[in-house]
Amino acid sequence: MSLLARPARLSTADSEFEAQFAARLHWSAETDGAIELRVADILTDVRERGDAAVLEYTARFDGLSASTMADLELTQADFKAAFDSLPNAQRDALQAATRRVRSYHEAQKKAGGESWSYRDEDGTLLGQKVTPLDRVGIYVPGGKAAYPSSLIMNAVPAHVAGVQEIIMVVPTPVRGSVATGGNGESTSARGERNDLVLAAAYVAGVTRAFTIGGAQAVAALAYGTATVPRVDKITGPGNAYVASAKKRVFGTVGIDMIAGPSEILVLADGSTPAEWVAMDLFSQAEHDELAQSILLCPSEAYIEAVQREIDRLLPSMPRAAIIVKSLNDRGALIHTRSMEEACAISNRIAPEHLEVSSSDPHRWEPLLRHAGAIFLGAYTSESLGDYCAGPNHVLPTSGTARFSSPLGVYDFQKRSSLIEVSSAGAQTLGSIAAEMAYGEGLQAHARAAEMRLDVVPPMRSAK
Amino acid sequence: MSLLARPARLSTADSEFEAQFAARLHWSAETDGAIELRVADILTDVRERGDAAVLEYTARFDGLSASTMADLELTQADFKAAFDSLPNAQRDALQAATRRVRSYHEAQKKAGGESWSYRDEDGTLLGQKVTPLDRVGIYVPGGKAAYPSSLIMNAVPAHVAGVQEIIMVVPTPVRGSVATGGNGESTSARGERNDLVLAAAYVAGVTRAFTIGGAQAVAALAYGTATVPRVDKITGPGNAYVASAKKRVFGTVGIDMIAGPSEILVLADGSTPAEWVAMDLFSQAEHDELAQSILLCPSEAYIEAVQREIDRLLPSMPRAAIIVKSLNDRGALIHTRSMEEACAISNRIAPEHLEVSSSDPHRWEPLLRHAGAIFLGAYTSESLGDYCAGPNHVLPTSGTARFSSPLGVYDFQKRSSLIEVSSAGAQTLGSIAAEMAYGEGLQAHARAAEMRLDVVPPMRSAK
Structure with a gap:
């Protein structure tokens, strides 16, 4: 593979721009029928046979043999031991990141995650009660690239x-197992546990944990087994088997969005050091070959400068091969007529990560309608947000920021409407409800409202 | 069919209770493989051929022939004419209900649907920007029971x-068409339009409307055609074809929950007139034969009184046949040891509609963790909530209130995280992020953070 990273060079002034732009953006999550069928079978089997099925699939796909599910449970002592084994700097970083993420999400909860109610002029109480989910499952991919x-x-x-x-x-x-629950990268010999993940479980506070994965783990969480408790919602990324299983159990439990390849879009006015922007594009591209890095900028000279920095910095990158493939296949440096046009194009993409690399980011922010996360100003590299600024790094991909949101406290809460109609309210509301219910041909609805009236009218016929 | 409605009589003191209770609750949305395949084909076809495919399916399934999609568009004038054709009382009821629903949802938006941000001690800005979706599609079932x-x-x-x-x-x-988009009930001759629905579109404010349905309508909204604009989210109930299509386009667009049969659970302490409770049970049962009405009460005498009212009121109900089938197959009057136990059972069910028919509803409300909507006190019949109290009547069914919420303003908004790291913040955050990124083997992430440090350290190798 060439070690030259050459993202596509597009210009909005070019008559071919729309077609080139569409081709570059195109990505579709092809559903693999064979995987779907296999996953359906695994789900049914785990639903019917519980632990026994989970043990069998774990042996077959992960090469990990255990005689009981208890052998596959990690303990709080395991978490603590992993944490204690880390160098100080890593321990401190995990704790600092967790503290900041917690503090941001506490602010988020205060801003919209509390119950509310009011009484109207009739004394009728209306509101919503916000409560946490009882129990949730978190899927963490295994293998080397465990995060x-x-x-x-x-x-x-x-x-x-x-x-x-x-x-x-x-x-x-x-290593060498089929690894339906892994991420395509093999691990070392005996099903090695990632100490950083276990340490994070210690710091973030995980209640129980099992070394199972794939569709069988999703099924165990969704239906419950003798050992694995049934949860109300499953979140966290996984491979095609995990994604297919999550889609299938949706409705039995809640799920988060199914993530596509990661994306960054940088809107640059040319004021940020070009090497910073080049490295930000790398930081997305290094995730995997399907990741997408796009720069939108009204200055051709600045685009040239970023390309030069790409060339200069690339050889020092350990993951250069992945970066090159990602940038060459899916990356783009797009010359726009103006920052306004760049913002409009960004809205069409609805990117997962959106850096506004400008000396005046608040000028452009109001123009940006769709994005998972908006990083304002030169100092706000996406990687700070990925780890420790506070906001969540689980973000809508593949244009789904048009209609969905970052993972948040709200994903682990649900709402119940509260209504307490006063006797006066029952008079006002009763005749409105009855009128509409008769109109819909639902007489019991109408009578339930009319019975609460001080003077109960005769029942009308359907109309 | 017998016109005797005899919901199952259970008692928590009975040793068989758990088994009987489980049997009564059991309901599963079997996925019909034949429907799934047919829907997949329709979606692909509409995606590829657009309007032409929609026109063909509408002719084939709904028996409605048109040469262009424009012929299937309803206009604002159609809405207004329908509204004008209604009796005053119906017009007033539609407007009053809309006004109250709007006022409640405005309060909901204020309580949690606004953007927020704060700055931390380093001057770093953190928050979320809340924005509306650009364009949404609403599916309204056709046929007689259009609501x-x-x-x-x-x-x-x-x-x-x-x-x-x-x-x-x-x-x-x-009438007589295959009606994949209908609701199982046939309509009169020429594809009749329901004036109440069109009048509601006038009052509630619909931008554009098309007389299409089924999977083809869902496809047109999700992918867009030359005539039907592509939307960002599709909400609203439909039959098995519509539900299957919505599930399949999920990810391309957002969707609301797929609804199961409607349910009411009444927690009664015996203080509400028994005929009110009987009618509330009917109002759920009259929806369809799969609807579920359950009463939980610690007083055997009150349960008897409700059964007597059921017997007395049933003959006057135009939809008695549906009510009888629903109550006999799926209804239950459950004698509990206490109101506390009744609340605990309610939490296991996580009902769509939960009436706390008590003289002291606020004593029990804090014990209720999972429900779509909670109706407090004798005057609060579910039917008032269905039409005009203000809260939404689109609620999670089949136990999904464990993890999901009523339809709300939040379903038509999405959030973008906002992060603006100050130069001071870049120093604090940079070393934490770099430490974690090196730990995850993502050097470009680490370098993007380190480049923003005042003193850029040498790059470390992967570990």
Whole structure:
């Protein structure tokens, strides 16, 4: 593979721009029918046979043999031992990141996650009661690229919401196994546990954890087994098997969004050091070859400068091969007529991560309608947000920021409407409700309202 | 069919209670493989051929022939004419209900639907920007049992959220057609339009509307055609074809929950007139034969009184046949040891509608953790909430209140995280982020953070 990273160079002034732009953006999550069928079978089997099925699939796919599910449970002592084994700097970083993420999510809860109510002029009480979910499951991918930050980002908002039980599943596949629950990268010999992930479980506060993965882990969480408690919602990223299983159990339990490849879009006015922007584009591209890094900028000279920094910095990157493939296949440096046009294009993309790399970011922010997270100003690298600024790094991808939101406290709460109609309110509301109910041909609805009237009218016929 | 309604009589003191209770609650949304395949084909076809495919399916399934999609568009004049054709009382009821629903949802938006931000001690700005979706689609089932109240409950929160375009689809199948988009009930000859629904579109404010339904309408909204604009989210109830199509387009657009049969659970302490409670049970049962009405009460005498009222009131009900089938197959009158136990059982069910029919409802409300809507006190019949109290009547069913919420303004908004790291903040956060990024083997992430440090350290190797 060439070690030259050459993102596509587009210009909005070019007559071919729309077609080139569409081609670059195109990505579709093809559903694999074979995986879907296999996952459906696994779900049914775990639902019917519980622990026994989970043990069998874990042996078959992860190469990890155990005679009982208890052997696959991690303890609080395991978490603590992993934490204690880390160098001080890593321990401190985990704790500092968790503290900041917690503090942001506490502010989020205050801003909209509390119950509310009011009484209208008739004395009728109206409102919503906000309560935490009882129990949630967090899926953490296994293998080499296991991300402790992802565990923090899933567990902390659940905690802040008030969820009492957080159940983690994390596969520890043995090298050479089929690893349906892994992430495509093999691990070392005996199903090795990632100390950083276990330490993060200690810091973020996980209630129980099992070294299981894939569709079988999703099924165990959704239906419950003799050992694994049934949860109310499952969050966290996983491979195609996990994604398919989550989609299928949706309705039995809640799920978070199914994530596509990660994306960054940088809107640059040319005021940020070009090497910073180049490294920000790398930081997205290094995730995987399907990741997408796009720069939008009205200055051709600045785009040139960023390309030069890409060339200069690339050789020092350990993950250069992935970066090159990602930038060459999916990256783009787009010359726009203006920052306003750049903002309009950004809205069409609705990117997961949006850096406004400008000396005047608040001028552009109001123009940006769709994005998972907006990073304002030169100092706000996406990577600060990924780890420790406070906001969640689980964000809507593939344009779904048009209609969905970052993972948050609200994902671990639900609402119940509260209504207490006063006797006066029953008079006002009763005749309105009855009129509409008769109109819909629902006489019992109408009579239930009319019976509460001081003077109960005769029943009308359907109309 | 017998016109005797005899809901199951259970008692928590009975040793068989758990088994009987489980049997009564059991309901599963079987997915029909044949429908799934057919829907997948329809979606692909509409995606590829647009209007032409929609026209063909509308002719085939709804028996409604049109040469262009323009012929299937309803205009604002159609809405107004329908509204003008209604009796005064119906017009007033539609307007009053819409006004109250709007006022409640405005309070809901204030309570948690506004942007927020704060600055930390380093001057770093953190927050969330809350914005409306651009364009949403509302599915309204066609046929006889078309519910204007449902249109109000979907359109008003979208409006309050600030959604600019609300696109309605409502099939007008011709009698005898296959009617994949209908609700199982046939309509009169020429694909008749329901004036109440069109009048509700006028009152609630629908931007554009098309007389199409089924999977083809969902596809048109999700992918867009030459005539039907692509939306960001689709809400509203529909039959099995519509539900399957919504599930399949989820991810391309947002969707609301897929609703199961409607349910009411009444917790009664015996203080409410028994005939009111009997009628409330009817008002759920009259929806359809799968609807579920359950009474939980610690007084055997009161349960007897409710059964007597059921017997007395049933013959006057036009929908008695449906009520009888629903109550006999799925209804239950459950004698509990106490109100506390009744609350605990209610939490296990997580009902869609929960009436606390008590002289002291606020004593029990804090014990109730899971419910779509909680109706407090004798005057608060579910039917008042269904139409005009203000809260939304689109509620989580089938136990999904464990993890989901009533439809609300929040369903038509999305959030973007806001982060603006100060130069001081970049120093504090940079070293934490770099430490974690190195730990995860993501060096570009680490370098993007380190480059913003006043003193840039040498790059470390992966570990």
